[in-house]
Amino acid sequence: MNIMNLINALPGAVAQGLIWGIMAIGVYITFRILDIADLTVDGTLCTGGAVCIMLMQSGQNVWVAMAGALAAGMLAGMATGLLHTFMGIPAILAGILTQLGLYSVNLKIMGKANQAINVDKFDLMVSLRYIKGVPFYKNTILIVASVIVVLILILYWFFGTELGCSLRATGCNDRMARAQGINTDLNRVLGLMISNGLVAVSGALLGQYQGFADVNMGRGAIVIGLAAVIIGEAVFGRVFRNFGFRLLAVAFGSIIYYFVLQIVIWLGVDTDLLKLLSAAVVAVFLAIPTWKSRYFSRTAGKGGV
Amino acid sequence: MLEIRNISKTFNPGTVNEKRALRNVNLTLEDGDFVTVIGGNGAGKSTMLNAIAGVWPVDQGQILIDGKDVTKLPEYKRAAFLGRVFQDPMNGTAATMGIEENLALALRRGQSRTLRAGIRNQEREVYRRLLSTLGLGLEDRLTSKVGLLSGGQRQALTLLMATLKKPKLLLLDEHTAALDPKTAAKVLETTEMIVNRDRLTTLMITHNMKDAIIHGNRLIMMMDGNIILDIRGGEKKSLTVEDLLHKFEEVSGEEFTSDKAILG
Numbered sequence: 117m118n119i120m121n122l123i124n125a126l127p128g129a130v131a132q133g134l135i136w137g138i139m140a141i142g143v144y145i146t147f148r149i150l151d152i153a154d155l156t157v158d159g160t161l162c163t164g165g166a167v168c169i170m171l172m173q174s175g176q177n178v179w180v181a182m183a184g185a186l187a188a189g190m191l192a193g194m195a196t197g198l199l200h201t202f203m204g205i206p207a208i209l210a211g212i213l214t215q216l217g218l219y220s221v222n223l224k225i226m227g228k229a230n231q232a233i234n235v236d237k238f239d240l241m242v243s244l245r246y247i248k249g250v251p252f253y254k255n256t257i258l259i260v261a262s263v264i265v266v267l268i269l270i271l272y273w274f275f276g277t278e279l280g281c282s283l284r285a286t287g288c289n290d291r292m293a294r295a296q297g298i299n300t301d302l303n304r305v306l307g308l309m310i311s312n313g314l315v316a317v318s319g320a321l322l323g324q325y326q327g328f329a330d331v332n333m334g335r336g337a338i339v340i341g342l343a344a345v346i347i348g349e350a351v352f353g354r355v356f357r358n359f360g361f362r363l364l365a366v367a368f369g370s371i372i373y374y375f376v377l378q379i380v381i382w383l384g385v386d387t388d389l390l391k392l393l394s395a396a397v398v399a400v401f402l403a404i405p406t407w408k409s410r411y412f413s414r415t416a417g418k419g420g421v
Numbered sequence: 422m423l424e425i426r427n428i429s430k431t432f433n434p435g436t437v438n439e440k441r442a443l444r445n446v447n448l449t450l451e452d453g454d455f456v457t458v459i460g461g462n463g464a465g466k467s468t469m470l471n472a473i474a475g476v477w478p479v480d481q482g483q484i485l486i487d488g489k490d491v492t493k494l495p496e497y498k499r500a501a502f503l504g505r506v507f508q509d510p511m512n513g514t515a516a517t518m519g520i521e522e523n524l525a526l527a528l529r530r531g532q533s534r535t536l537r538a539g540i541r542n543q544e545r546e547v548y549r550r551l552l553s554t555l556g557l558g559l560e561d562r563l564t565s566k567v568g569l570l571s572g573g574q575r576q577a578l579t580l581l582m583a584t585l586k587k588p589k590l591l592l593l594d595e596h597t598a599a600l601d602p603k604t605a606a607k608v609l610e611t612t613e614m615i616v617n618r619d620r621l622t623t624l625m626i627t628h629n630m631k632d633a634i635i636h637g638n639r640l641i642m643m644m645d646g647n648i649i650l651d652i653r654g655g656e657k658k659s660l661t662v663e664d665l666l667h668k669f670e671e672v673s674g675e676e677f678t679s680d681k682a683i684l685g
Contacts, residue, residue, distance in 0.1 A: 274536075276538060276539050277534075277535070277536045277537060277538060277539050278529055278534040278535050278536070278537055278538070278539045279534040279535060279536055280539060281518075281522060281525065281526060281534075281539035281540070282526065282529075282534045284515070284517070284518060285515045285518065285526050288515040288516060288517045288518060289511075289512065289514070289515045289516065291507075291512055292512060292513055292514060292515055293497075293515070293526075294496045294497045294500065295474070295496075295500055295503075295505045295507075295513070295583075296500060296526050296527050296529075296530045296582070297497050297498070297500035297501055297529070297530040297531050297532075298497055298500075298526070298534065299495075299497045300497065
């Protein structure tokens, strides 16, 4: 166990953490704001990567490819949203259905199970080759960090608008929202579209970063997203109260997740067990609010002055 | 102002749990009417209010608000005409949002939600002034999360939200039932103040016969999905609890079995 191996791996962990952080922010929007656990993201992540890489292979520039990925992700979110609202399917099941359907869609987009993109032949926005030894404006960590800051600023603005506020109200108390004249079905679809759009952008960046898109690249993405949300809240929850900073905390949570992952790998843990480990850690963190209220607090009275 | 024509609603039709909650109900409210609604559990009081609010579609009949047929309008569109306060204080507000944010949501009831700022500075002055009329000190806590408020405070805030944009009809579904007696009296007092100030047409369900008699200019009693009593004008003014019990026996043909739910 050479400590230098770990230190050398850390910039990569930061870059990956940041890229997955964008996805985690998408998960935050559905999981925390809309109060829906949206499993679509496992499929959307690959959709984003696949669309981006195929568009670039066909000669489009990276910005068009990223916009295409965003649009494809939003379509996937809309599919889940309509399954949930228009067809009345429970949100979790709606997400699972879209995710399964996306597996075929992703295969058709790519034509096979994976597609590579060569960093030397294409002008990529990010790559694992752009971490060291490149001018700072090409540095992947810097670029992804800037993307995250811009996205957070946009989301911060959006959730402060009339529409954004009505979306928050929908997730918090949909009965109240409807009584205040808010179209809760439309808002759910909209929220799922925004979330999956972000996840697809994350997938597009991830595809460029690792140099390929693979039909299995999104497997378990929701768990990583939830882990980032939970870690971010646990570590920064008391410091960051402002909505924008909460989103930032989610991105930091994702970085921490990849840091820990690198350390675990460095310690020589069998990498086949990583997903099991992730699942167990997320399960425990999700259980904490329940355990807290069950074992550590007196039950508060209902109503009263 | 409100006209209900022959509406019926059956829950779980064709199953063992079938419940005919409303049976050909007719009701017309005049502009400025303050109607109290009483009746035992399962009489159809809340069902009638939910039918008006459009929580689900009715099986038959028509609902007109201010002459406009709203029977086919979804709940969120009908909200443009309605102010609502629920029995459970948790239902009327968004707990994770601030007091001012909740009020800002209510101010935009009936408007499409745009990408303009969700709350503007000049609104805050209005909110502060209106909150101070509640006498709960909420005017100094504009940014506090509503989840931190007590049930009574939340109900008073919901009342303010329901009437912030003057509704054509105010629907109060036992909005004091979950509160302790002292808080309930205070919220009722606030209700009376707002309804009188804005001359609101109001339907108020209550479990408490005395409240039903004291408040409003008209009283209706429901049983088995029907309106069985409709008392208004001078007769309502001189009404006593004994009168009401007597009338109930007369109309229903049943002895009044000191139903605690009705006596309150």
